[in-house]
Amino acid sequence: MNYEGVLKKMQTENGSPIQYYLVFENDFLNMNQLLGKKVSINFLRYQCLNCGLQKKIYRQGFCYDCFFEIPQAADWIINPELSKAHLGIEDRNLAYEESVQLKPHIVYLANSSSVKVGVTRKTQVPTRWIDQGAHEAIEIVEVPNRYLAGITEVALKDHVSDKTNWRTMLKNDVTDENLVEWRNKLKQYIPAEAAEYYLENNSETNLEFPVLKYPEKPKSLNLTKNPFYEGVLKGIKGQYLIFEDDTVFNIRSNEGFVVRITVN
Incomplete structure (x- = not known):
């Protein structure tokens, strides 16, 4: 076929x-x-x-x-802390940027090659984790826009990786981590602007790949x-x-x- x-x-x-x-x-x-x-x-x-x-x-x-022209490929896609739609400031197309940036976003911890921090729109859970090859993940904060998620990720990157080692992930050479403990440990580093959005009692999600x-x-x-x-x-x-x-x-x-x- x-x-x-x-x-x-x-x-x-x-x-x-x-x-x-x-x-x-x-x-x-x-x-x-x-x-x-x-x-x-x-x-x-x-x-x-x-x-x-x-x-x-x-x-x-x-x-x-x-x-280099379309809003779907602008810098704030990769670096959410650069989002400005919440200020009414256009990057490439304000209507598109508002439709994406001004939606609930999740900052999460995922274990694919080691524990990493990441950002995704709430509607992309658990799709984002699946796409990264994470066998377990947990949400840390749920914020109303992409900017707040971005500055939270930047703050947490000082204490946990934001990258996946694709070779380690594919070899399944990974160890189980207690993501609840990681979440609790990182709480102190969440920026003041996002602190009220911390998720206290959620549990981790486990994923099974074929x-x-x-x-x-x-x-x-x-x-x-x-x-x-x-x-x-x-x-x-x-x-x-x-x-x-x-x-x-x-x-x-x-x-x-x-x-x-x-x-x-």
Whole structure:
């Protein structure tokens, strides 16, 4: 069976295990059903997720021009402390920025390679944790806008990482941490502006990924250097496909690539 389309991050559905779906314009794949099967990926061309033109992808699925113009790729996306919509100040498009920034946001702790702090919109829980490959997570604060979440994350980054080691996460070389204890320990570092939004009594969420075999030495598939790959799918974690020969393919970092996927 052949499936063709532009890559976008896999859609997920929390369950035991998590269900993964690759959605193309005219095709729909439940990736869990491909576990144990031989799958080939053939890179065909680029297609910017914003303008739709066949232009080389620069970052986040967007071509160079779109990346530096559209509000969906502005700096506050990666650095939420730069958000200014709560002040009525426009960065690239105030209406869009208000629609995203002025919504409830969560600052959380997640354990994917080690304990890390992160920010997400409330509507993206637990999707954000799944995308990061976290097997456990807990919310610390729930604030009314992205700016407050951003300054809280910045304050906590002095005491806990904000990065995931993708190799460690994929090898599942992780230890269980008591996230309730971590949350309580970090409470003292929450900025005064966000202190009233601290979540006191919530428990951690545990997530189960569909993996038959974890890679011992994960090596990343680069479609620009190797436009064709074939292997047996052994697992899915975060936004990565894990293959039998320890090759891993990050769907998220290949958004905007048009591919043909063949299942044997």
